[in-house]
Amino acid sequence: MANNSTSAANHVHNLPKTSSRCITESFTATHDFEVTNYLQLDGMGVGKFVYSGTFSVAGYDWSIRFYPDGVRDDCDGNASAFLYCVSQAKAVRTKFTLNMLExxxxxxxxxxxxxxxxxxxxxxxxxxxxxxxxxxxxxLSHANSGNLIIRCVLTVTKEHRTDAVTQPNLADHLLQMWKDTEGADVTFSVCGQLFRAHRCLLAARSPVFKAELFGPMKEKATNCIKIDDIEPQIFEALLHFTYTDSMLDDERFKEDRYGVEKLRVICEGKLCESIDVETVATTLVLAEQHHCKDVKEACLEFMASRKVLRAVMETDGFKHLVTTCPLLMKEILEKVSRSDL
Structure with missing residues (x-):
């Protein structure tokens, strides 16, 4: 019985957590309405008004109405001031003050x-x-050359809304790790703009990054890799995708998604440039596994000479090639035989 209770408790503990929140937004603004030559307005008539320019708060338009002789007959010798909703919107929750200043x-x-x-x-x-x-x-008008100011301080409260709050997932945590740059151990300089990142994560997510950071083409004795053949915003989109497996929701990047392919071509070019006797076998395996046709062809061309092939066969990389991709031997031998013709 105790075991069943423990199992039930663990089941409840492991249930997915969900939450929600009620969001109430309010917006406050101040508007000053200057009334000049007040004495010329005195006597214009009960219920008649002058009005301020229109000002916007929380997406609604407002105006101040000033009644020099009062809004109605029972104002008992007082001027009146009102806030008017020009938008004539439905059910707008407001809190405001109107005060006269000098x-x-x-x-x-x-x-x-x-x-x-x-x-x-x-x-x-x-x-x-x-x-x-x-x-x-x-x-007051006599003391201030007939000029007065009516100040409105208006707060508009938007309708409540309830939003579901999801628990952070792995992509959220990785994105935050990238943004915080905590533990970052490599820097990319892209057209002068610096991007900090994490070698192991990049290598795990991309064979091109793996070759760049840990393979035969890795940068020696530096933690800063310079890239000048791609726009910084495209590289940012690539990193965002690498960390989150999703594209940025920005119109810039929707138009520049070809940049990820462009970066792949650039890195393949660097791989081809780095081929030598010690690295060619490892690079060929990498090209075969990830369908990099240009890199594969460059490696086969490099080994087409019998003299070069004999030197390559002495390397650990070639032993790795024979073990992991034995079918490549056929293509290598075919390339060598054609070069001898």
């Missing part, structure tokens, strides 16, 4: 509390019917 916006005339409203049809504006007394505005 002296270039540095001194508050009013200190009104915040209004929290969900703006929706049919009412697209909310504000302060008794914003500031008209008598006070007149004295």
């Amino acid at each position: 002296k270039e916006g540095k001194v508050k005339v009013t200190d009104l509390g915040a209004i929290e409203r969900i703006i929706s049809s049919p009412t697209y504006d909310w504000g302060y019917p008794r914003f500031v007394e008209k008598s006070k505005l007149k004295s």
Whole structure:
């Protein structure tokens, strides 16, 4: 019975973990609406207003409306100020203040509390019917050459959304390892731009990198490999694919995917240039295993001379060739026989 309980507990412990999160986004902005020559606006009539330019917050357009003689008859000698949703959107959750300032916006005339409203049809504006007394505005106008500022501080809260949160997988961890460069032991200089990476991972993922980093063409006595025949963004896409087995979701790289093939051709060229008696057999095996036709042909051409072949047959690489790819011997002998004709 105890064993069954332990087994059940382990089963629960090993179940995949899932989670989700509720995300609420809010956006805050400030807009100053300068009212000039206030005295010329006094007496324009109840319910009549002047308005600010349109400003955007959280994807919605807004405007400030100032009523010098009040928005309605019961404003009792006060001017009114309202925030208006120009977009006339549905159910926009807002929190805002409107306050009058003087002296270039540095001194508050009013200190009104915040209004929290969900703006929706049919009412697209909310504000302060008794914003500031008209008598006070007149004295302030005289002191400030008729200029006043209404400052709006608006916060818009977007609708909640729930996102699933997946657990990091191996590709996520490898990508983070690449980005952090922790433990990186090789640097590629691509047209002057440096990329740090991990030799063992690159070699495990790509025969071309394996040859570059550990094979006969490996760079001697340096941890920096220079590559000038490929664009840095293409090389970045290649490294991203090597670490994650996925391509970058960037339009640049969708157009430049041929660059991975271009890099393969460049590395094959370097392999061909590095062929000598000691490396040719190992390189030929590598070319055969990974279908690198140009490299294979270069190796066969190099061994076409009987004198060269005799020297190659003395190397450990040739013993490895005979053991792993014995059928290559037939192609080598055919190449030698044709060269003797």
